[in-house]
Each structure stands twice: as C-alpha cells, then as structure tokens.
Amino acid sequence: MSERPSLLWIDWRLSRDPLVRETIGRFLYFCLLGFALLTLLLSGGVSRILADRYAITAVLRAEVPSAEAEGLARKAAALPQVRSATYRDPEAAWKEFLRVYPGLEPLRGAGENPLPGYIEIRIRPDRLTGEDVDLVASALRAVSQVERVLAGEEWLPRLLRAGRLASWACWGIFCAFLAGFFLVGRLQERARAVALASDFAFLAERGVPAGRLAFLRAAGAAISGFLLAAAGTAAGGGALFLSLREFPFLERVIGPPADLLLPGTVATAVLFSIGAALLCAAASLLGWSAARAGRK
C-alpha cells in the first residue's frame, strides 16, 4: 500500500527553504507581538502609568492623632477601588514640602509646622475611572477627620481622556502590526502559490481538487500559525518576565511579573494564538485566491 502524502504540509515538502525562512520570520514577529500584547495587557495601555501618577490626597485635620490617621488609612486601603493608602504625618509632609520648596526652610526658622498630615490613596489601574474616583473621594469626604480631599477634579477628566486616547493608540499600533503581519503573510502565501502553481496544476491533473488543496494548505498554515503564535507569545512573555525581574521600575509602568500567569492573561494569549492561526489561514486562502486569479 503506497503512502499517500498529506496535502496538509504540501508547501513544506515542495518549498522547504523559503518556508523555513518564513517560519523563522513569523516566529520572531510573533515574539514581538506577544511581548507587545502581554505588555499592553498588563499595563492596560497607559492605565498603569496614569494610576502610578495619580493619587487622591485626603488632607487630615491638624488635631487628628497618628494612630487614628493610620486606622483611617487602613480603612481606605480596604476599599475595592484602592490599590494602596499611605498615611504621612505632618513631619513627613513638612519635609516633603520643604524638598519641593527649599527656599522656605530658612524663612520658617523656629516656627512650627503649619502643615497637617495626609493620606495618599492610589487607585487600581483597572478602576481608574471618573466614577470610581468620585466614589472614593465621596467616601473620604464623609469622614470627619478629613479636612479636604484633593482628587484632581479639574484635571482628572482630561487626564483620563488622554489616557484613553493613549491606550487606543497603543492598541491601534498593535493592531496595525497585526494587520501588517496579515498583509505580509498574504503576499508570502500568494508568492508561494504562484511559485508552486505548476506543482498544484500537476496535482489537479492527477485528480486532487483545488478546493481541497487550498483548504488543506490553509489548515496547515493555521496550525503552524497557532503554534508559532503560541511559541512567540510564550517567548515574549518570558522576555517580559525577565525584563520585569531585571528592571523592577518597569513594574510601575507595566505591572508585576506575577500578573503574566493570571488566567485572564493566559486566556488572552491563547485567544491571540488562535487569532493568529486564523489570520495565517486567511492569508493562505487569500494568497491562493490571488495566485489563481493571476494565473487565469
């Protein structure tokens, strides 16, 4: 019984060398895209940056004792929107203030510290929205020990809008790279289909239906695309993990490395790989179609 060669990997057998080059290129590209995808996923675009820059300041009354203020900070930290709440006593506030305005130190002399203590509340990146900020600020304003809440009501909407735009821009760039991958893949598929047109004609003459051939080629591209995307994403994730471990300051922009293993991140990576497989399949079919149309 003669072995019937699988049409699934026909391109691999007919055109090995170019396909190896393409595969390597695609893997590297998927590494890049996977790295970008995970970075965007972890950082939420620029949300983490904004969340790191933005804080609600609850200025306490002068007579509030430290123990009470710290208790209040713990309660604030327990709010679902809040990532962290840190109490700074008047002494620390005064030192920070003098660091910003060093010219005031000699003026004050032996005068007493006029500044009260405060609680700095940082919002979770994923909850950095106007509504959540309002909720937290309202909750703080209701506390009698709090004299004033500084939540940036004047500039926060602009900042959030800018953040949204920046995030969209980031995702847009990512999608553009993905689209570029699709276009390049289609061109490569078309070129390969043109180059292997005589071989495909020979198979057609021997009774292999063109549709089956195209389908099996697309299926092969999808499988390889999925594997390459999964491997590239994993490699990108590994690189990101190592980067975050190596450069901890990146955590403030991107996020903690542990977030890479969150189910949501993994599921998104899998979806990305499936999507990449579909794109590869589509590119293969479109390239086949384009080659067939050119031959006629």
Next chain:
Amino acid sequence: MTPGTRRILSAFLVAMVSLGVLFPPAARGARDVAAELRREKGRLLQMKEREEKTARELTEALRKEKRSKGRVGELQERLKRQKRLLSRIDRKVSALNDSLERAEKAVRELEAAHGQARTDLLRAEVVAFAGQRAGEGDLWRPSDRERERHFMRVYLAADAEGVARITRARERKEEELTGLERQVAVTEKKRTREKKVGDSLLSRQEAERRRLAGIEQEKKRKEEELKSLRAKIARMESVVSRVERQVKERERRARKSAAGKSTVGEAPRRFASLSGGLSAPLPGKVVTRFGRQHDTTFDVTIENRGVEIEAPSGASVKSVGQGEVAFAGAVSGFGNVLIVQHGGGLFSVYGRLDSFLVQQGEAVKKGTVVGRLPGSPSGKSVLYLELRAGGTAIDPTSVIPLDR
C-alpha cells in the same frame, strides 16, 4: 516790796486769820475797823466782778480752743487721708509707668516681629510663585503638584494668619498703650490736684495751729489771771471774815472790859516771872515784827500777833520756857505748829516747823529741843513765834532777847 516778802506777808495774813480764832486780838477803835471793813468789802465786790468777767472770757477762750482743736484735728485727719491718697496715687503712677514701659517694649517687639513676619510672607509668596511657575503644566506629577499647591496655600495662609495675629496683638498693645498713657495723664492730673488740696490743707492747718497757739496763750493768761484773782478774793474774804470776827470780838471785849479791870499790861510781866525765865528758841534775826503792819500787796493793814525769826535751814527749835506740850499738829497757813502751855494762861506758839521732837502732853524745860526748821534751797528758813498771855498776844521781843 519783793515777791518773797509779799508771800510772807500773805502767809501772815492767813496765819493771823487762823490763829485769831484761838487767840483773839486786843480791842481796837470800832469806827476804824468798821470803815476798813466797808472798804475791804467794796474792793472784794470789785474783784468778784473782775473774776466773773475773767471767768466768762476764759470760758469763751476754752470754747474757742475746743473749736480750734477740733478744726486742727479735723484738718490733721484730712491731711492724713490726703497723704494716704497721694501715696496711693504715687504707687498707682509708679505701677502705671511700669506697665507703660512694658507695653512700649511689647509694642516695639511686636513691630519687629510684624516686620519680620511680613518679610517672610513676601519671600514665601515669591518662592511659591517661582515654584508654581516652574511646575506649571507638569502633567507627569499632577497629584503631587496639586498637593504641593494646596500645602503652599496652607503655608501662606498660616503665614498670613501669623502676620494678622501679630498685627492684632500689636494693635491691642497699642490700644493698651494709649489707654495707659491716658490713665497716666489722668492720674498725674489728679495727683497735682490732690497735691494742691494737700498744700491748701497744710497751710490751713498751720494757720489754725497759729490761731490755736494764740488762743492757748490767751487761755493760759486768763487762767493765771483767774487763779490770781481767786487767790486774792480768797485772801480778801479771809481778811474780811477775820475783820468781822475782830469787830465782834472787840465788841465782846469792850463789853467785858467795861465790866472788869484790864490785864493787858500784866502779860509781859507774867511771862518774865516764869520759873527759869525765858530764852530765845533759836539764834536768828527777826524778819517780821509784831503789831500792825501794812500789806502793800493787797493794800491792807494787817496785825501780826507774833514774829518771824530767820535762821539757817534745819536749825533746832527750843522751848522758850518750862511747860507742857499742848498741841503738835498741822495748822492751815502755818504748817506744823507746836504750842507749849507754860501755865497761868501763858502759851508759846512755834510755827512753820519741819518736824516735832516732842509729843503732845510731854513736859518740856526751857531750852528743850522741840522741833526742827525745814530745809530750803536758799539755806534759810523762818520760825513763827507767838506768845500769848490770857488770850492776848504780846510782842515776843519785849520778853525774849531776840536779834532784830
């Protein structure tokens, strides 16, 4: 006549009156005595009128003195109060000046602090402005910038409040200072006014004191005058009384002599016939003679029934003859008097003694020391010696050898 002599004569007058009761004088012309009595009574009346007038004047002087003393006392009291008030005012002025000084110092310090605080505030505003300009549009740290801006506002507000607080404190101090200055001015004015009042009171008190001194002098003069007048009146009354008694006695004797023979000329002989004779009671000089004498002080003629012998102070007095002590005691106007009864109605009287050396009822001989004369600053004392025979006084020099 010297005042000493006058005193002696006055004493004699009184002595005569006193002894006249025991030993009435010999009879005189009734007409002379009656005329003398009328004259003396008239003078006595005049003196009494003068006494009444002087007494009224003295009463008036006393009333004035009392009033004046009351006024002086009242002025003294007011002066004391005034001094206390002035002292209080001085203390208040001193305290106010201290407070003023402190307030001025506080205002100066507050002005300096105010200037410094304002300068600091201006500099802080400059720093804040520069800081705000430098951080303007810094979107990378928006929350931090917001907090810093808020704290800068708090800082500036605290500084401004500090300046305002110092300003308010300075204004309060300045008001306090003005109030203190006003108080000092008012108190000084009050002090000047009260000082004037005090000076006025002092001058009034001095005037009242001078007036009181005048009144006291007048009162003293009047008292002395009254005292002198009363003494004169007393003496005069005594004289008048004596003269009246004499008149009565003479009348009685005149009636008696008309009935029997006279024994007057026999008295000296009876004394001379005493056993052992008579001797001088002490060596001395007779300074007051027996018989009628004119008192120039009261311008009156008195009759001495004895003599006065001047001798050294403390000299011993001896009995002039043998006999028995009939009396030893004090007699008004004669001091200590000793009477020796020689028998046969003969008596010798020793007056102005300092002490007795014999007792009543004790027998004495001629020359027995019966007493001593008193001491005196001048070293001289006087013995009163009277001799009586049958109730009639005789001149001692006629029976006893005495130095005249």
